[in-house]
Amino acid sequence: MRKRRWVLHILLLILALTILLPRAWRWTRMDDKAKQFLLARMQPVLGDAFAIDRVSISFANIHLLGLYLPPGEQPFSVRIEDLRIGINPIRMFRYGMDPRAFSQDIMIKKPVVLIRTAPGAPARDAWPQGEKIRLYLHNLQRLDFLKMASIQEGAVALERDGREPFPLITGLKGWLINENPDTLLLRLSGHPLGARQSLMTLEGRFGLEEGGLDTIQTTFSRLPLSRLLTPGEDREWLIHSGEAEADISLALRPDREYQPNLSGWIRVANLAASWPERHLRCDHSGITLRLQEGRVEVERSALWINQTSMSLTGAITGPANPHLQLTLSAPEIDAGSFRDTLPEELRDLTGQVALNVDLEGPLASPQLRFGLLSTALHLRDELFEEVSLNANWTGDSLQVQSLRGRWRGLDIEAVGALSGIGDSTSLEGRLNAAGELLPLLPPAYTGSLRQARLSLAAALSGPAAAPDAQGSLSLSLANHTGGAMTSESRFLLRDRRFQINPAGGPDEGIRGVIDWSGEEPRFALNLPDARSWLEMLWPAPAGAMRQRGLDFSLHLNHLGGHYALQARLLHSRPGRPVEELFALSSRLERLDGGWQGIGTTTLWPDQTRAVRGHFSLAADSMRVSLRDWTMGEWFSGILQIGRSGSLSGSCFLQDFPVELLGKGGAETPRGILDGELLITGTTRQPRLHTTLRLQEGRYRSAGPFESEGALTLAPDGVVLERLLLTSEENTLLFANGWYRSGADSLFLRLQGAGFEMLRLSPALLPGVKPLTGQTVADLVLSGTLRRPLLSGRLRIQNGSCYGIAFDDLEARFGPEEGAAPLPSAGEAPRLNLQRLAVHRKGILELAARGSLPLRGDDEIDISLQGTGNFLALLSDLNPWFEESASEGRLSARLGGSWGRPRISDARLSVRHGMLKFESVLPTVSELSANLAFRPDEQFIQIEEMQARIGGRPVRIRSQLSRPGLAERPLENLVFPQWGGLNFGVLSLENGPEGVEVNILGLMERGKFGTIWLEGRRPGEAFYCAGPINRPLFRGLIKAANTEFMFPFDETLPPMEDGIVYNVLMSAEWDVAVRVLEDVRYVKFLPGGLDKVYTNILIEEGGEDIDFTGVTNDSTFRILGQARTSSGVIEYLDMTFRIEQGGARWDRASLYPVTWGQARTTVTDSLGFTSQIFLTVQTVDATMEKKEVDDIVRQEERRGRWDQIRFKLSSDNPNLGTTEAQLLASLGYSERTLQTKAMDVIGINTDNYLLRPFFKPVERTIEHFLQLDYVRFSSRFTRNFLDANLNNNLQVNSRLALLRSSRLILGKYLSRNVFLQYTGQVEAGVEYRYQSRGLGLRHSLGLEYRISPQVLLELEYNYDSLMLYNRDDKRIMVRHWFPF
Secondary structure (H helix, E strand, O other): OHHHHHHHHHHHHHHHHHHHHHHHHHHOOHHHHHHHHHHHHHHHHHOOOOEEEEEEEEOOEEEEEEEEEOOOOOOEEEEEEEEEEEEOHHHHHHHOOOHHHEEEEEEEEEEEEEEEEOOOOOOOOOOOOHHHHHHHHHHHHHHOOOOEEEEEEEEEEEEEOOOOOEEEEEEEEEEEEEEEOOEEEEEEEEEEOOOOOOEEEEEEEEEOOOOEEEEEEEEEEEEEHHHHOOOOOOOOOEEEEEEEEEEEEEEEOHHHOOOOEEEEEEEEEEEEEEEHHHOEEEEEEEEEEEEEOOEEEEEEEEEEEOOEEEEEEEEEEOOOOOEEEEEEEEEEEEHHHHHHHOOHHHOOEEEEEEEEEEEEEEOOOOEEEEEEEEEEEEEOOEEEEEEEEEEEEEOOEEEEEEEEEEEOOEEEEEEEEEEOOOOOOEEEEEEEEEEEOHHHOOHHHHOOEEEEEEEEEEEEEEEOOOOEEEEEEEEEEEEOOOOEEEEEEEEEEEOOEEEEEEOOOOOOOOEEEEEOOOOOOEEEEEOOOHHHHHHHHOOOOOHHHHHHOEEEEEEEEEEOOEEEEEEEEEEOOOOOOOEEEEEEEEEEEEEOOEEEEEEEEEEOOOOOOOEEEEEEEEEOOOEEEEEEEEEOOOEEEEEEEEOOOEEEEEEEEEEEEHHHHOOOOOOOOEEEEEEEEEEEEEOOOEEEEEEEEEEEEEEOOEEEEEEEEEEEEEOOEEEEEEEEEEEOOEEEEEEEEEEEOOOOEEEEEEEEEEEEHHHOHHHHOOOOOOOEEEEEEEEEEEEOOOOEEEEEEEEEEEEEEOOEEEEEEEEEEOOOOOOOOOOOOOOOOEEEEEEEEEEEOOOEEEEEEEEEEOOOOOOOEEEEEEEEOOOHHHHHHOOOEEEEEEEEEEEEEEEEOOOOEEEEEEEEEEEEEEEEEOOEOOOEEEEEEEEEEEOOOOEEEEEEEEEEEOOEEEEEEEEOOOOOOOOOOOEOOEEHHHOOEEOOEEEEEEOOOOEEEEOEOOEOOOOOEEEEEEOOOOOOOEEEEEOOOOOEEEEEEEEEOEEEOOOOOOOOOOOOOOHHHHHHHHOEEEEEEEEOOOEEEEEEEOOOOOOEEEEEEOOOOOOOEEEEEEOOOOOOEEEEEEEEOEEEEEEOOEEEEEEEEEEEEEOOEEEEEEEEEEEEEEEOOOOOEEEEEEEEEEEOHHHHHOOHHHOOOOEEOOEEHHHOEEEEEEOOHHHOOOHHHHHHHOOOOOOOHHHHHHHHHHHHHHHHHHHHHHHHHHHHHHHHHOOOEEEEEOOHHHHHHHHHHHOOOOOOHHHHOOOOOEEEEEEEOOOOEEEEEEEEEEEOOOOOOOOOOEEEEEEEEEEEEEEOOEEEEEEEEEEOOOOOOOEEEEEEEEEOOOO
């Protein structure tokens, strides 16, 4: 019973408390106190605008209803329907509103975060300032009375422009746990975009003490992207399908000023979207983004836009101020897939296009760069080829760097800019077009034309809808009959008026106007050279005028009571512009039954040499009189023709410039001509008598001449009374003679004695190298005009012809014995050569006979026999051949013309030949050859040619090119300037000993190496083939016992005029080089403090190095690799031994990628040794463009030859960790700079003065003792400077000059074993020496490389100056391993 009472009492108490406590809460106004308490705690964190609608209680709970945080500085609001706080009634009465009376858990029900955006809203910072974030996080500490907050049925929504809110997250739930006073843990989950099938989680940790967000991680999957669009929203683009997933972490650290640090990834798959207005659709697309260190990088992408594969690459940097670096590329776009996207006028465009778009710059104002390429585009029936576009779009400006393409044979190119794009778009740019117009012309014009080439260049400016244009236009026409012409014009388009004018002169090209600015279009066209246009388009009607080369135009106007007469005489020749010879303009009127008039005449009116004159004319029934006719200042004349035909007149010439008769240039005769002409007789039998005097006469390169002559022209013939030609008061030639037309009888005698042929040969024999020598001539031209005969004698002494010298040349002309005395009718006059003898004392004898033309284009017919040293002719032709000897026999027949002689038959044999060369080859001896000429192919066949070059046998053959001779087609070596002389394809062979060569620029002058010439492929030989202007060398070169340098030696004298230089620079190479034994790279290279001497042995048996292309153009390339593990490098008075190195040539550059390392051992004053390494280094050149604070310079242990440098390092850190410290340890510090500078000066001076003497001795010892390395070095200059400047030497001054002189001998006993001896002269001036004289220090070392990382060193040293411990023995094992 007692227990039941206690239970009853407790139930009654609880019932009383249930009834009384709410009343007590209201009586004590605890709801207001709780509301004020909570506002006091939460407003400092959330702001003064934070409000609570009301407070309600239930048993053990307080409900805060209608919590609201309006938007303030933040663009969002927060509304909570119910925030439940648990209470302890007993503690409430005990502690009042102290947080201890509350539960440490709260429940937040149906919180809604509404994010608002509005158009035109002021811009906010992309990210809050760090101080604000720190304050937010610090204020969270005021909620320390809360241990856990739970969220149920939360949501995040987006409100745009006052429209219905769009749910971003629904079903949000989770908790916030105050793990301790310094740490808050957060975990939330929800459905993004209201998608029930997708779950998003948010987990994070706040470090309240540090004031930072340690990490917050968000993940979501299967997010339907189609929900990104607000329902009913008016969008230009639509998302139809697609899913996204992500894993993103965010950290806000005070040490980084609260800048967001994002990391993670976002992946979008199966994306389908469209832009209906632009007719763009994206299907089956996906993209993966990687977030790290404030950078969003496109990790991979696969986009299908309008059924076209595209890819997006790049990144977005800077979360606070995003910066775009994105590239969209599509290697193959079908233009038809974007038909509806293009403007209306391009809707029919088809073809394949490659597109590349770069988007760079701030998010608010990015720059768009795009490039487009297409090999062929079709627009309706038009084909556009090789189309390319490169342009930039910034703001309202489009900058076109290049727009190129080909249309109907026209190559079109445009550049420019469109600015202010919109209603007032302006254009600035250039347009160029060039190509063939034939495809554009009607068939009526293309039948006779074979070429109609257009070249257009225009500058564009003004409004884009109607721009102005001005520029030049060139039109070149050619027809099938050989006619050609070019018209150059300039044009201007402005205000709907097009005007075109000739570019060269008023009477050239096209002149016209097209004006459509008025109500009706107007045009005018003028073709001054109408006959040429007619000849191009319809050659048949203009054929008659063209054959005579003359064109005549006449214009006659009737102007009231008089006539105006204009006439032009034109002269045209194929391939040359039309020349106006004569122009006449006169005014005639009838007077007293006759005619009277005045006029002007112009000779060569369209040339600078134009000569103008005037005349008066009168005619009646008795006579016609031409009076007062003058031309310039040098011609005057009168003429009267009587009624019966009698003639009476005279003309006078004074100071007439002869060059007016020519066209200018070398072919124009020059001089001053005076003369007079008397006219008598009748119109049927006129008689003319003239006398002429020439002063300062010149023709081609001959002259000056003076000449005078007298000539009478009568109806029965011509009499040359005299013609005298002198030069500098010396008589060259005298001639007289006559011609009787009735009997067709001719006699002309030409005589000269003791004159230099060089004065006349340039004028008589064009195209021939000057014929020189003292000349005696006595020639007679007789017979008839149609059958002339030239006879006589010509002798030239101490002269030359075609550059070949002779002592005596004698020729006799006349008919051969038994032949007809006169040539046949119609034959051109010739010199019939009875006998020609050429003598060169002690060298050769030549004898010839035949005939020579008097005109430069006629045929030569000479048979030639000769004996002697024909190799001597090579020295006359080129100084590269220094000396020669041979016994030869020649038989030949010559044809061709003076300008282009050729051989019609020949045979040459040479025995006991010898040649010395200026460079490249050593002396050639025991030369024997048989050469035969095959006239059908103009082929000089080398049947046999054998010799010894440097005592080693070689052989040369020739054969005509044929299929299968080599793997690639070979051309014959044909010399067009020698009448098409064909040397075929040369095959070069050598004996087993190879052949010695010296290639200037690659080898030291006078230093020869051994090569073997073989075929590039089995069954081939080493070939030298044509064409002659680009000879081809094809084969395999094996090299041994050779020292070379790279790059070319720039200290050599210029060789531009040398035959070897010209051949090597113009040659095409198809050659592989294979390295055999003892091939070395030897050269002085620039170093930081001193020149670097290299003597590197190239490894035998490596891959071949290919040389291809033409030397002097961009096709020349070197491909291959060379390696080395042997050799020495001298730098800073130290000798380094090569460990490894190499060079690889590729197609990117003629400079190889080079790498390598060498080492040496140095001993300090305590006897400890250290390894010094010399390594090839290069520095990333792009780093030079950045601020030093922003980079760490990147050094690479390889690089292009032109970018490398040598760097010192050591395995002993006590010597220093930087190159500067290491140099200081070696004595190259500021303190010792003067001493070391004198050392460097001394070493360089010794190298310059003494190396030329040491080198031959070193090479001789190397070959004699079969050593790999011999090196003499001295410090004579440095010791001399010490003796004279410091005066501190304590030894005999004469012997002191030998101090520090050194001899180094090295030999590789095997690939990994190297033996070296070093002997050095020492002076006892250092503290460790007791003797003050001179002595020798010997060092003998043996190295054995057990592996690339393990080295065994044995060393023995002996110093004769040491009083004690003269010898020193060392054994060292070195091991390198990487850390």
